[in-house]
Amino acid sequence: MSKPSTKILDHIVHLTPPGTVEKTAQQFRDLGFIVVPGGTHTGGLAENCLVVFQDGVYLELFSFTHPLSHYPPSSPEREKQDGSGVEYLPDMKGGRERPDGKVLEWVILGPGPELKRGTVLFFCGDVTLRHWRVPFDPPSNTWHPSTTSGIAHVRVLVDEKDIVTLLNQLTSIINSQPITATETETAWVLNTLSTLSSTSGYKSLQLIVSTLKQDDKHKVLKERGPGVYEVGL
Known part of the structure; x- marks a missing residue:
């Protein structure tokens, strides 16, 4: 039996x-997106709304329902046995x-606490059917007034001192070599469920890791730390 691919982008969080998911949903509607109510997560600790795209990817507008101090610390991590230093819970x-x-039910495999949040991927395995979680029906859910049909790229910003470690980790996780690599930018091709179909017409997207190059990036990195810097549509 073949192993599931680790280079398929399912969704972006x-x-x-806390408590602002509806406000954020309205902001996305004002920008020309159809926003679908997602519901409340198990235990009532979080809630979400979804922006679903025709390429099979969706944005999850996610909000905890309580301050972060309400939630318990992470459970013990386990190390991924490939020498990359990537640890998953x-x-x-x-x-x-x-x-x-x-x-809806699923299983999450998330990175351990030693990794910088937002720089490596987590994995979601559906227990119930995926189309319950990702509402493509009715089709109007994916036809946005902004005309956006999918994700073009996801750019992660990281400090120069951490770039080599992160590139090794991502290459191991994705199980694929970068398609381009320069002094300040490295990119991999990711698939979506739609791009896996030869008749879909959708192009693969790129995961891009960038180091500091402009003053605005210095400011973002200082204020927010490493992680997703932009999502291209």
Whole structure:
């Protein structure tokens, strides 16, 4: 049996302050996106809304329902046995209840606490059907007034001193070599569920890791730390 691919982009999490997911959803609507209510996660600790694209990827507008101090610390991590230094937490069950009452279940494999948050991928395995979690039906959910149909690239910003470690980690996780590499930028090709179909017409997207080059990036890195800097549509 073949192993699941680790280079398929399922979704991107847009974290908002506790209790602000509806405010963020309205901001996205004002920008020309259809926003679908997602529901409340198991235990009532988080809630979300979704911006679903025709290429199979979605943005998850995610908000905790309590301040961060309310949540317990991470469980013990385990090391990924490939010499890359990437550590992943044990599989963790998750789920949410949609506004229509349908209960979704999945399993999350997330990076350990030693890794810089937002710089490496986490993995989501559906227990219930994916189309319950990603509502492509009705098709109007993916036809945005802004005409956006999918993700072109995801850019991660990282400090120069950490770049070599992160590049090795991502190459190991994605199980693929970069398609381009310069002194300040490295890129990999990622697939979506739509690009895996030869008849879909959608192009593969890129995961780009950049180091500091401009003053505005210095400011972002200082204020927010390493992580996703931009998402190209």
